[in-house]
Amino acid sequence: MVNNFYSKEVIKHFNKPHNYGKIKNYDGLGKVGNMICGDEMWLYIKIGENKKNEEIIKDVKFETFGCVAAIATSSVVTDLVKGKTIEQALKVKKEDIVNVLGELPAIKLHCSVLAIDALSEAVYDYLSKKKAKIFKRLEERHQIIMNREVSHKH
Numbered sequence: 001m002v003n004n005f006y007s008k009e010v011i012k013h014f015n016k017p018h019n020y021g022k023i024k025n026y027d028g029l030g031k032v033g034n035m036i037c038g039d040e041m042w043l044y045i046k047i048g049e050n051k052k053n054e055e056i057i058k059d060v061k062f063e064t065f066g067c068v069a070a071i072a073t074s075s076v077v078t079d080l081v082k083g084k085t086i087e088q089a090l091k092v093k094k095e096d097i098v099n100v101l102g103e104l105p106a107i108k109l110h111c112s113v114l115a116i117d118a119l120s121e122a123v124y125d126y127l128s129k130k131k132a133k134i135f136k137r138l139e140e141r142h143q144i145i146m147n148r149e150v151s152h153k154h
């Protein structure tokens with residue numbers, strides 16, 4: 001399929017998304033949506049440990065009910081965070097996703113934000129379930145995401 005709106009890399013990830021699907025016995029699930037475009041993204045994480053006994057994202061999968069860019073950015077996020085420690089994973093920014101994809105049309109940049117939000121919500125879910133300390137930056141992001149969802153519902 002040829003498309004002039006999206007880069008080749010976007011189309012590649014859209015046609016064959018990496019890590020698409022569910023993790024049945026997941027440790028954390030992030031569910032986010034954009035009420036304006038209607039797209040929704042669910043991201044599952046499974047936590048393991050590396051040789052230094054640090055917690056890492058051992059496995060990650062996603063389901064996206066959304067546009068071409070939402071699917072491509074979710075696919076890239078899973079590639080970028082798999083095997084990383086939680087702290088490293090939370091440092092991934094939308095610019096990192098766009099770099100992998102070559103470029104994203106300006107009106108599609110919010111799709112990459114959705115992917116980042118889904119990841120941070122999955123980590124938030126994991127840490128809160130095990131009653132672990134939640135870093136300030138993650139708590140702030142969670143509040144912003146929650147407020148956005150509530151304000152769009154009114």
Ligand code: FES
Nearest residue numbers: 037039067070111
């Ligand atoms: S158009 Fe909204 S996430 Fe892609």
